[in-house]
Amino acid sequence: MYRKQKISTIILSLTVLGVFFVGITASAQRQNFGPPPQSPVPLFLVLTPENPKPDSNVTVEVLTADTDLRKATIGWLEDDQLSESGVGKTTHALHVGKAGSAVTVGVVVQTPDGSVYEESITIRPATLDLIWEALSTVPPFYKGKALYTQLDPIKITAMPEFVDSEGQRISARDINFTWSMGSQVLGDFSGFGRNTLNVNGPVLRPPLTISATAISRSGLESAEGVVEIEPVDPLALVYENNPLYGILFNRVIATSFALVGNEATIEAFPYFFGETSRTKLTYEWSINGKVSEGFRSSYLTVRNVAGQAGSASVNLDVTDGEKLVYGANNSFNITFGANQ
Numbered sequence: 001m002y003r004k005q006k007i008s009t010i011i012l013s014l015t016v017l018g019v020f021f022v023g024i025t026a027s028a029q030r031q032n033f034g035p036p037p038q039s040p041v042p043l044f045l046v047l048t049p050e051n052p053k054p055d056s057n058v059t060v061e062v063l064t065a066d067t068d069l070r071k072a073t074i075g076w077l078e079d080d081q082l083s084e085s086g087v088g089k090t091t092h093a094l095h096v097g098k099a100g101s102a103v104t105v106g107v108v109v110q111t112p113d114g115s116v117y118e119e120s121i122t123i124r125p126a127t128l129d130l131i132w133e134a135l136s137t138v139p140p141f142y143k144g145k146a147l148y149t150q151l152d153p154i155k156i157t158a159m160p161e162f163v164d165s166e167g168q169r170i171s172a173r174d175i176n177f178t179w180s181m182g183s184q185v186l187g188d189f190s191g192f193g194r195n196t197l198n199v200n201g202p203v204l205r206p207p208l209t210i211s212a213t214a215i216s217r218s219g220l221e222s223a224e225g226v227v228e229i230e231p232v233d234p235l236a237l238v239y240e241n242n243p244l245y246g247i248l249f250n251r252v253i254a255t256s257f258a259l260v261g262n263e264a265t266i267e268a269f270p271y272f273f274g275e276t277s278r279t280k281l282t283y284e285w286s287i288n289g290k291v292s293e294g295f296r297s298s299y300l301t302v303r304n305v306a307g308q309a310g311s312a313s314v315n316l317d318v319t320d321g322e323k324l325v326y327g328a329n330n331s332f333n334i335t336f337g338a339n340q
Helices: 026-033
Strands: 010-015 016-021 044-048 057-063 073-078 082-087 090-097 105-108 118-124 129-133 154-161 177-182 196-199 210-218 222-229 235-242 246-254 256-258 263-270 283-285 299-303 311-318 322-336
Touching: 016 222, 044 118, 057 105, 057 118, 082 090, 129 210, 129 235, 154 210, 154 222, 196 210, 235 311, 235 322, 263 311, 299 311
Parallel strands: 129 222, 256 322
Antiparallel strands: 010 016, 044 057, 057 090, 073 082, 073 105, 105 118, 129 154, 154 196, 177 210, 210 222, 235 246, 235 263, 263 299, 283 311, 311 322
């Protein structure tokens, strides 16, 4: 973040050899270059990026609508020390330090008629990370991230790294968060200490783009963050439920399953079905295209009663009765007997 601070000890001096700066009082500056105009020229300093992160490169640009800066002699200072100067030098690049540090960038502009104008800006680097958490189903012992689906709720948490001038972290209670979804500002969910956002969906035009701007209570620190979340389709993965070892989560049934012995139980586990309980979903199994009316649960027991060799195609449809367009499908083959 930045704050304005007057530069009172810098003046432009021109020589036949070039352009240089010398330290002098503000009154002498005015005396050397004549009285200031009755209506001072407003200078604007613009940062790119607007909210610099720690240990990053920043560009500062001076703008005005009242004079041609291309013909003006412009000097840039960092913490009152001359960094560079030149005719038409409207931009200045610098590297900022860690969170909690501050650097004041000043600009002094001398127009061709000898008038001198000045402005400054203080840069305080800070970060704002956005972490999202999909409120969707995953099976036991799943080590991955629960992914986001288009119709289900998602929680986004803003994690600022704001450090004050004394090196103390600033609490989220003292930070004003402004949330946006796409170009829409979510005013009802913004305010001091409101560093979490719950989106209940559906999102009609994915991806889901969430941004947040954070400003400290003092106004000296600010940062922004944005996250773009691509939705995924729900999955229905199938595993063997072994009578000795339980569900073999380390061995997903992808394209085929070999029936060892005369009987085996396979079980379906839904991934990314929102907050709907696994037991409340509808499971429809079909074998060789024929729906197994007696098997509407998450598991299916298959048997080779006659001891013959062969194969069968299995199809599974998992749906959420409350969301008619919401579901997942899985298909694979079972081999048994000599065809294993």
